[in-house]
Every structure is written in C-alpha cells, then in structure tokens.
Amino acid sequence: MLFRHFSAKAIKVKTLPYSETQARHIPSVLLMIIDAIYRLLLSDYYDASQHRQSDEITIKEFAEEIIKLTERIRRLAISLCPKMIPSKDSLTSQRQREILGWEPRVRERKGLKITYDYFKRGALKSGKAVH
Amino acid sequence: MDNPHHRFDAIYRASVPAKEFEFYFHDVTKFVHVPGKLDYILHFASPASPIDYLKIPIQTLKVGSLGTHNLLGLAKEKKKARFLIASTSEIYGDPSVHPQNEEYWGNVNPIGPRGVYDEAKRFWSTSNGVSTYHGLETRIVRIFNTYGRA
Numbered sequence: 001m002l003f004r005h006f007s008a009k010a011i012k013v014k015t016l017p018y019s020e021t022q023a024r025h026i027p028s029v030l031l032m033i034i035d036a037i038y039r040l041l042l043s044d045y046y047d048a049s050q051h052r053q054s055d056e057i058t059i060k061e062f063a064e065e066i067i068k069l070t071e072r073i074r075r076l077a078i079s080l081c082p083k084m085i086p087s088k089d090s091l092t093s094q095r096q097r098e099i100l101g102w103e104p105r106v107r108e109r110k111g112l113k114i115t116y117d118y119f120k121r122g123a124l125k126s127g128k129a130v131h
Numbered sequence: 132m133d134n135p136h137h138r139f140d141a142i143y144r145a146s147v148p149a150k151e152f153e154f155y156f157h158d159v160t161k162f163v164h165v166p167g168k169l170d171y172i173l174h175f176a177s178p179a180s181p182i183d184y185l186k187i188p189i190q191t192l193k194v195g196s197l198g199t200h201n202l203l204g205l206a207k208e209k210k211k212a213r214f215l216i217a218s219t220s221e222i223y224g225d226p227s228v229h230p231q232n233e234e235y236w237g238n239v240n241p242i243g244p245r246g247v248y249d250e251a252k253r254f255w256s257t258s259n260g261v262s263t264y265h266g267l268e269t270r271i272v273r274i275f276n277t278y279g280r281a
Contacts, residue, residue, distance in 0.1 A: 029277070030277050030278065041171060041173070045270070050275065052274070111278070115278055
C-alpha cells in the first residue's frame with residue numbers, strides 16, 4: 001500500500017513527502033507476483049514460499065526513483081532520523097527459483113515506470129494530474 | 132466471493148467474460164458453501180494496509196481465523212480442491228533478522244498495534260499446516276510489499 005500510495009502521489013504533487021523509518025522493503029510488481037502464485041498453485045510444493053524481489057530497498061531510495069521518473073518533482077520533503085537509516089541487504093529466495101523456476105523479471109525501476117505510467121494515464125483522464 | 136467491505140464484483144465483471152465468472156456476495160467469516168465441483172480455492176480475503184485493518188481490527192482477526200477455518204471446511208468438503216492462502220511478510224512482525232528467509236519464525240508482538248493482522252495471518256498459516264491431517268492439498272504464498280497494476 002505504501003508503494004502504491006507513493007506512486008499515485010507522484011502524479012499530483014511537486015514535493016514528495018516521506019518519513020524514513022527503520023523498515024526495509026522489497027517491493028515487487030503485482031503483475032509478476034500473479035505469475036508466481038499461479039506456478040505455486042500448480043506445483044507440488046506445500047511449504048511456505050516467499051515471493052518477492054531479491055533486493056531490499058529503503059523508502060528514500062524508492063522516493064528517489066520516483067523523482068527520476070517524473071521529471072517534475074524536484075525535491076523530497078524529508079523527515080529523517082539519521083540514526084535510523086537502515087543498511088541494505090540482498091537475498092534471493094532459493095525456493096522460488098529452484099522449486100517454481102520463477103524469479104523476478106521486472107526490476108524496481110521498470111516496475112515503477114509501469115506503475116507511474118498507469119497512474120498518470122488515469123490522472124490525466126480524470127483531470128487530476130499536475131503539469 | 133467478497134463481502135460488503137469492498138465492491139470488487141464490478142471490477143471482476145469488467146475484466147472477466149461473464150460466462151466464465153460467477154460472483155458470490157458473501158462474508159467468508161460465515162459458513163461457506165459453493166455448489167458444484169471446485170478445483171482450487173484461493174484465500175486472499177483480508178485488508179492488508181495498516182490504515183485499513185486498524186479501522187476494522189475485529190473483522191481482520193475474524194477473516195484470518197474464522198474465514199480460514201470455513202474455507203478449509205469447504206476444501207475438505209470438495210475433496211480434491213487445492214487450497215492456497217496468501218501469507219505476508221508481516222508474519223515476521225518486527226524482525227530481528229535481515230533479510231528474512233523462509234526458515235525465520237519472526238518476532239511478533241501479539242498485543243502490538245499490528246497484532247490483529249500479524250497474528251491472524253500466523254493463525255492462517257498454522258491452520259494451513261495442520262490441514263494435512265485431513266489430507267488436504269495446501270499451498271502458502273508469502274507475499275512481500277507489492278505495487279502496480281494487475
């Protein structure tokens with residue numbers, strides 16, 4: 001929800017507000033996840049299987065990607081506690097790759113563009129986009 | 132199948148040809164009956180955003196516990212219906228391990244602000260595990276942050 005909210009907000013504002021937290025996220029594009037769920041459903045694997053990107057991302061990094069995409073938003077309104085800046089980790093789920101033959105095909109940047117374009121089309125149609 | 136909290140029936144109808152689609156307006160926390168043969172049951176019912184589930188904490192608990200119980204009953208009744216549940220990275224709570232792999236059990240505060248969702252989803256996963264007692268075919272997909280259009 002956070003990432004959807006962020007992408008949608010980028011259509012309507014010129015300053016993107018965010019608060020950094022200790023949390024690290026691994027946002028995935030919905031379209032990919034549906035494919036992974038379908039594979040799991042038809043597979044013989046019955047234990048829990050994670051479905052996600054392999055790279056963790058912070059809220060700040062996500063916001064910066066949105067700024068690069070929009071070309072209109074020029075700055076972040078930051079509420080950041082320096083001690084809470086998280087480190088970055090990476091993990092590839094072995095199960096999703098080995099058992100289901102599935103791994104993310106859409107990386108964050110491309111996924112963001114797909115999402116941003118989707119919201120932008122909707123906002124332009126409804127006249128809510130800020131130019 | 133969906134309940135009055137959402138109006139997904141219109142969305143589904145718009146994207147699926149009518150003859151291939153049958154919508155049931157029903158709350159899964161009540162007894163669930165679907166006539167005819169079923170091959171798969173996918174349980175995705177639950178608010179997922181903290182903004183949403185903290186507005187309806189009791190319903191969030193119920194859909195994870197009673198809803199799962201009722202749908203497992205449906206799967207049992209349908210004999211060969213495979214049951215898939217949507218788990219979440221929230222079952223790790225406030226994790227003390229980064230990143231979390233599938234073997235990690237989590238660090239959940241049961242009386243914390245997100246407890247209603249986290250514990251409901253953990254109950255959901257446990258129910259799925261014990262369902263093998265009845266010979267049910269179950270799958271657990273653990274979804275992390277997701278965004279974008281379908």
